[in-house]
Amino acid sequence: MVRRMRRLISTVVGGFAALLLVLTFAGAATAAPKTPPAGVDITGHGLDEPLRLRAASHPEYVVAVIEQVNHRGLVRQSGGPKKADLGPKYTVVVLAGDVPKQTYVLYPKAVGGPRVFRPAKQPDRKISPAWYLGRVSMSETLRTAGVPLERTYEAVSGGAGGGERIIPEDALNPAQDIDEAFSELRRLLLLNVAVMLVITIGLAGIALLIRRRTR
CATH class of the missing domain: 1.10.287 (Helix Hairpins)
Structure with missing residues (x-):
């Protein structure tokens, strides 16, 4: 025994x-630090030409924008808002080298909060389309990266109905927060x-x- x-x-x-x-x-x-994708291209309302962000020159912006479309951390919805409630539209293409790999459509000013749409037609394949609730920091993240959006006050505590604060420029680093x-x-x-x-x-x-x- x-x-x-x-x-x-x-x-x-x-x-x-x-x-x-x-x-x-x-x-x-x-x-361990993760190497971000080569970059992202952003097109949409107020942009006369694509906003091209590359990891070599603006790694923090690339990581922040990609975090906005990382659907693993987003809440999926059965459907999106009405078209009239979506607001300005921005298309984000994620690149690996010079090759487009993923496409997402962002609506930072949608009624009820930001939304992310993943189209069925992707650069190299077709998948099921999906809608997601976007992050409350979407508008400020895009604005800081160079998209012509007005500065906003983001609700960051308690979800809907939570408190408010101004998100400073140097605080928009979701990858650091996750680490x-x-x-x-x-x-x-x-x-x-x-x-x-x-x-x-x-x-x-x-x-x-x-x-x-x-x-």
Whole structure:
């Protein structure tokens, strides 16, 4: 029985150690800077010619604009607003090198909040069309990147009906915010795992001690 308890403790400790290593390496991979796509082209209302942003010269703008169309972090809708409620339209084409890869349509002034539309016809394939709720920072992100939009006050707390604040120019870096959030989550997970490890070892030790005394 004692041998079994020792094997159990060794298995538990080994499992938690492996989990700690996985979380540590995963966190390091997340924190590592990611190379943004080559650039984005923006066309639409008020732009006489395409606004061409490239990672080589404006990496922060490229990352910020792409974050606006990253549908993994957006809420999908069954349908979009009425055409009359969409407001000015901006088409964003994401490039890999000089090759267009993805196309999205942004409506920063749509009634009820910004909207993102992913057309079925993409540069190199066809997919299912989809509508998404856009980020509240869409208008300011586009304006900072060079789109002729008026400065706005963005609601950033509590979603609809939340508080308001002015988003400064140097705060429009969604990629940095996501990295910070993952970093905090990683530290929290590591702390929880460490606590669980200590508790498990303690309980196993108590069980072993009780077993020895009752023999």
